Amino acid sequence: MKDVITLHINGDEVEVGVPTHFTLLETLRYALGLTGSKQGCDKGDCGACTVLLDGRPHLACIMPVYEAIGRQITTVEGLAERRVPHPLQDAFDLCGAAQCGFCTPGILCSAYGLLAENPDPSRDEIRQALSGNLCRCTGYTKIFEAVEIAAESLRTGTDPRDIVAERYDLAFPSSSMRPAEHTAGSSTGASHA
Numbered sequence: 001m002k003d004v005i006t007l008h009i010n011g012d013e014v015e016v017g018v019p020t021h022f023t024l025l026e027t028l029r030y031a032l033g034l035t036g037s038k039q040g041c042d043k044g045d046c047g048a049c050t051v052l053l054d055g056r057p058h059l060a061c062i063m064p065v066y067e068a069i070g071r072q073i074t075t076v077e078g079l080a081e082r083r084v085p086h087p088l089q090d091a092f093d094l095c096g097a098a099q100c101g102f103c104t105p106g107i108l109c110s111a112y113g114l115l116a117e118n119p120d121p122s123r124d125e126i127r128q129a130l131s132g133n134l135c136r137c138t139g140y141t142k143i144f145e146a147v148e149i150a151a152e153s154l155r156t157g158t159d160p161r162d163i164v165a166e167r168y169d170l171a172f173p174s175s176s177m178r179p180a181e182h183t184a185g186s187s188t189g190a191s192h193a
Helices: 024-031 085-093 104-117 122-128 141-156 160-168
Strands: 002-009 010-018 050-053 056-059 072-074
Touching: 002 085, 002 160, 010 024, 056 104, 072 141, 085 104, 085 160, 104 122, 104 141, 141 160
Parallel strands: 002 072
Antiparallel strands: 002 010, 050 056, 050 072
16 A cells, blocks of 8 residues: 655755665655665664755664655755765765765754764764774774864865865865866765665
8 A cells, every 4th residue: 555745855845655674764765766875784774865854864674654744855866956976965076975875865864963963073973973883994083083174174175186186195186177067976876786
């Protein structure tokens, strides 16, 4: 049996027919085609399915979709604005914080929630905020550095490329030479199905 429900996802109001037993994750991936949120453990252990509900991280794999009705849902696809990556997405790309990419969407959503509440987190606060997100590839150091760079970018308005270039003494093309728009999710895990 299916019910038609209305959800608020990434700034849009969407009507969708879903089986009554569906979780928020199943609705996002299989009914709406938003495959950025990953289906990992299906029991709330790995964090790959993390999305934002009213700006706070939640595990979509263990949440019945009905609990999301009337709330603002943001998936990794909703972090970019007008196809321009969010500073978190840029920082993850620049720092090499995404390797296989499976965990990255959930980590990005958890980090986004942290930075919305705490624009200048310590390394320990970042570690704590991301403790529900498991990564098998990176060893976390580059992830923590990317969150620090994104936090600085958001606080100061400085392009993440300029922060990375200064921090690691690298040469990038100047931010003024960057294209005004580029495809979100190139290395952020958002495009992995």
